[in-house]
Amino acid sequence: MSRRSGILEFAVLGLLRESPMHGYELRKRLNTSLGVFRAFSYGTLYPCLKTLVANGWLIEEPGSAPEDALAASLAGRRAKIVYRLTAEGKEHFEELLSHTGPDTWEDEHFAARFAFFGQTEREVRMRVLEGRRSRLEERLEKMRASLARTRERLDDYTLELQRHGMESVEREVRWLNELIESERAGRDQRRSDPGGPARDDITSGETDGLPRHRDDTGPDPSDDTVK
């Protein structure tokens, strides 16, 4: 079994479910594509991959990543290990995907879970979103209480820090409210088919029901590693 990181394991399985990859690329996707939910170092990633293999959830395949097709056809390819999800791995990931629980709504866990909502069933999405929300509301209450008790003893900067902190949390609650409402509105559930093939070409239009937001992004390719 092996109690590996949880969030890293989850994210790796989720990314590999979409398509096989080698470690280096995996790490980049962890930072960038899969928005922001921390950068893991190679010293963490590679050993993690090893244990996932040991668990039978991944297999290592030598060389020839998809893009490499031409180059790979030539003789001696070595190093560059591509990891592919096994059937058991897929199954295990589905299990993780359907699991909801208190840990699920903790900060980092939540981000990871949300990032894979595209493969998560509507019901589960709901539970996670609502769990997260009540988690934050609970947090807010504590903050308010503590603020009420201590406000006069605190200097202005400390107060300002708390105010900003609380506002951030309140903002996330509003965000969750929007999301939950959208979920409720989008009355179709997609993806109740565990173990299907990798991904049937995304880029489609409407996903269940996300709130629409303004869109502004100029082209500007540059480096990786957001952090």
Next chain:
Amino acid sequence: MSRRSGILEFAVLGLLRESPMHGYELRKRLNTSLGVFRAFSYGTLYPCLKTLVANGWLIEEPGSAPEDALAASLAGRRAKIVYRLTAEGKEHFEELLSHTGPDTWEDEHFAARFAFFGQTEREVRMRVLEGRRSRLEERLEKMRASLARTRERLDDYTLELQRHGMESVEREVRWLNELIESERAGRDQRRSDPGGPARDDITSGETDGLPRHRDDTGPDPSDDTVK
């Protein structure tokens, strides 16, 4: 010297600068009063206090916390160690307070620094705020770039996650802008006197210059430990 946590060490020294305390209370203040910048466990706090003592920055005093005055006057008081900042400790903290550098604007470090802005010189506050801001702007640029590169490959949830993440960062930048402007406006600098006595009763009115925000908090005392 001993390379202890940095942020915990800093926060402990800062809190003890205001008044002596014992470990248990210290921890509560770390969670609540000093808004939100994580809860350290006793398993972290107590050993840390030990090394601070070993460094000569704190001294342990037996019993009789300020509130205990009556009870303490009675005979056998034991346990309940009150920690007091030494002169060297004060000096060391002033040093830490005046230090600015890349680490200073990292997420958790920044919160800790900000929490003690009340004791920080205006110039230093400025550098820290501006450093933080450019740190975030840099982060934003990376996010925008990566988003521009990958947007069509990402599903709606991932996109939404990134959007929300970016908005959070943008929001903090605006906050910092306000703060920086206020600092610039508030042309007096308080506290350029390192090593003064504990605290000359706060509760005063205007601090340098913080932006004024709406104020709403009902009374509601309850538990501790925000997290």
Next chain:
DNA sequence: AATTTCATGTAATTCGTTACATGATTCC
């Protein structure tokens, strides 16, 4: 030819938590 980026790994170290162990004090 040299530098940068890709690519994989290991060992030591840091930071922090959990679980455990203990006991006093306060509240009901």
Next chain:
DNA sequence: GGAATCATGTAACGAATTACATGAAATT
């Protein structure tokens, strides 16, 4: 007198980073 909370500590463990070590491929 029993429970909750205050109070202090230690040992084992966990998660992840840094520094190190190595080398191939692409770019200039």
